[in-house]
């Protein structure tokens with residue numbers, strides 16, 4: 001970001017929804033809260049171009065000047081996530097079509113087809129007009145292209161683009177037919193014109209077809225982003241460009257693949273768990289974003305460039321949980337924010353600055369709520385601004401993370417396909433379960449994508465990495481053979497890149513490394529568990545595991561698998577490979593991961609931290625910083641020493657954290 005050092009703080013700012021008097025109050029309040037970056041213009045297309053080709057930039061000129069005069073930088077958005085009504089009436093072919101053939105109409109947001117030439121041209125035009133006018137504005141720190149790319153379409157434009165993408169990927173129809181196993185159910189294609197998007201069909205759709213469509217659509221949206229980025233960059237190459245990814249268990253695009261195309265990875269994170277789960281979700285989201293950023297700089301061939309990422313949106317207060325809004329307790333917003341900063345975010349941004357009186361999201365929380373600045377939320381916003389200012393010295397110091405967890409968008413998509421042995425197979429949920437087990441045990445984790453270099457990662461965890469190419473098999477093999485440790489869970493390595501099952505016993509890609517051969521799956525009914533020897537239970541899944549060199553760590557204890565291996569360990573080359581053939585309960589998972597981590601020579605970040613206190617360490621040249629977050633409702637003591645940046649206090653032996661409180665210690669390094 002073109003920003004002075006320090007952390008960015010602010011959020012989505014929508015002055016187009018308010019009269020000028022409110023802008024003046026906004027800016028005064030932003031200064032009070034120490035806000036230094038706001039995202040402007042997301043969804044403002046109809047106010048910037050009220051009719052085709054007529055631009056009304058006067059209000060935006062005033063807003064940018066006002067912000068600049070007050071020392072507040074701008075992430076200027078291109079408004080292309082919401083074309084104005086005139087656009088859809090002029091270009092009905094650019095409205096999206098659902099899988100069952102219904103063409104949608106304007107009246108909400110995100111109602112366009114990203115493969116429609118008219119939409120792409122209009123998006124380029126409005127982005128170019130903004131670039132022309134603002135690329136050299138002194139307030140401009142960052143271009144924010146679009147918003148949360150993800151909507152899909154099944155129109156004729158999309159079908160044509162899909163066929164072109166498939167021809168490039170597969171070369172010819174024979175290869176496509178083989179990749180999609182089209183001999184099954186008479187789906188063999190003899191002409192490209194027969195291939196359509198996966199529209200609504202009579203019964204289960206083809207898994208290869210569905211998977212390629214997800215990949216194609218991610219690439220199509222990426223191309224739509226890249227053409228805007230290129231023209232923004234051409235207008236002023238010194239201004240970085242990004243777009244924000246929606247984050248949760250819905251993964252509309254492959255953010256890992258996109259990461260090489262952005263100047264910093266930006267995520268929007270709205271944890272939906274209450275009562276503790278939100279902290280784990282927050283830690284995982286931040287580790288994912290950092291992992292994508294690292295993957296991106298490597299993929300772009302610039303590993304020396306900092307792997308930067310930013311929390312672009314989060315909720316200051318209420319979030320939707322199953323339709324009901326859940327209020328964040330005092331202090332929780334700050335702790336979540338610090339958890340992101342601890343894991344490398346270059347700042348903390350919110351949706352949204354001021355709560356609007358009308359519109360679909362009128363009850364979404366805001367830094368300035370409906371009640372106005374005389375409110376708990378705004379006071380907490382001021383406090384957070386003060387805290388973030390005190391943390392600027394942490395900069396881009398790397399996060400200590402000796403454990404790597406593999407994440408793969410395509411495995412997530414493939415596990416969501418119909419015809420799987422259980423309806424509860426979810427790559428993201430399995431990554432979250434492994435991450436939770438390690439997070440609760442206090443270990444620092446990086447997220448990696450298959451094939452990423454494992455520098456310094458002594459333990460690699462593969463949670464339900466369903467798709468594994470031969471290259472992914474080699475990646476794991478080399479890591480373990482060279483002395484690394486790996487923990488592989490059920491459903492990993494079962495299928496190849498085209499979602500075709502690897503034959504000869506599961507997990508096909510990793511059998512030799514694990515020293516096991518899985519003969520049968522036993523999907524468990526919802527809510528049922530299977531006992532494990534030594535205590536604990538498995539849920540969701542069990543397997544008939546045959547040993548082929550591995551030793552048994554735990555067995556199934558009861559039922560048809562009684563006495564058969566459930567968890568195994570295998571020496572392979574100079575390393576060790578663990579296999580978990582079921583999803584252990586959280587406590588058992590934690591025990592197993594702790595054992596695997598210890599065997600790999602990995603220790604927790606702060607071994608003496610009490611349960612419920614999260615610890616993350618960053619290490620820079622000649623300094624280290626220990627973030628301690630007390631997620632409990634009781635005061636906690638943690639043996640540690642250093643200077644607490646949040647209070648300025650020198651801590652000799654023990655930090656006292658108030659209930660829900662935090663400390664960030666600059667540690668003496670010797």
Ligand code: GLA
Nearest residue numbers: 147148268270313351361364
């Ligand atoms: C997303 C969008 C925002 C807003 C928030 C609400 O992150 O980018 O425009 O809709 O969700 O949580």
